[in-house]
Amino acid sequence: LGQLRRAILADTAAKRHRDNRLLAALPPDTLALLDRDLKQVSFQQGAILLEPGDRLEDIYFPQTGLISLSVLGRDGGAIETATVGREGAVGLHGGLGGRRSFTRATTQIGGRFSAIRAEPFAHIANGSAPVRHLILCYTEVLLAEAQQGSACNAVHGAGARLCRWLLQCADRTESEDLPLTQEALAQMLGIRRTTVTLLAQALQVRGLIKYRRGHIVLLDRKGLEQCACECYHVTRHEKLAPALGVAS
């Protein structure tokens, strides 16, 4: 009976690992190689996973929740440069061995994650073409996303960027109900909280979102897409990877 229970637990864990789109994209026999070293962890909102310069000792694959990558300013502020949800991973290039983090990684929305130590992951990557391919593809996709993001921050209006961010966040957590404060949104978009309040109010009046303390609910995706900059469509991972020729 104990054996059966262990088998069921192992089966549940394997299913949960596949909630992450990168892990789910691996061939089953490749995922089976990682399975022994993959752990199930959870983080709460605000948990810091990595600081700039930290050795990448663990790699995290979100199953739910959202991680925010940010560059730190001298004044102590943090500017968000990328978000990672179930379409991605944090510290994946740690699988190339001896790498360090460039950004801070903070849990923006708490959730469940698959985690693996970088050392066994690098060892497996060394012997597995599909795992190396995954690392390279995801790195290319992140680079493209960062380039689009840098242009977006330079030339797009705050309202369009807010809509883009909300849609992207909903995609990456596969939920229309985002547990985010306006303070958090302001920080991620690099604008004043008052600006976020006014933009969110305007979207709410138009029936596109519903806002209450600490939660934003998307009500009309099509309407939000019309208000978002084109960066939303460009950086959707299911579109971006094939467009770059790196669909895995």
Place this chain on the structure above:
Amino acid sequence: MPMYYFHLHDDKDVVDSDGTDLPDAAAAREHAAGVARELTANRASSTRTGLDGP
């Protein structure tokens, strides 16, 4: 610190329901100017990439 509310009067009115703590009227004026800059900056621009679909 006093609480300031920054309502937006445009073609439609938008109410600042939350307000912001600021030291004085001068700080509030500066905050309002900053918000106005953030709301109006780059509103009309667009990017083009090789990835644009039809």
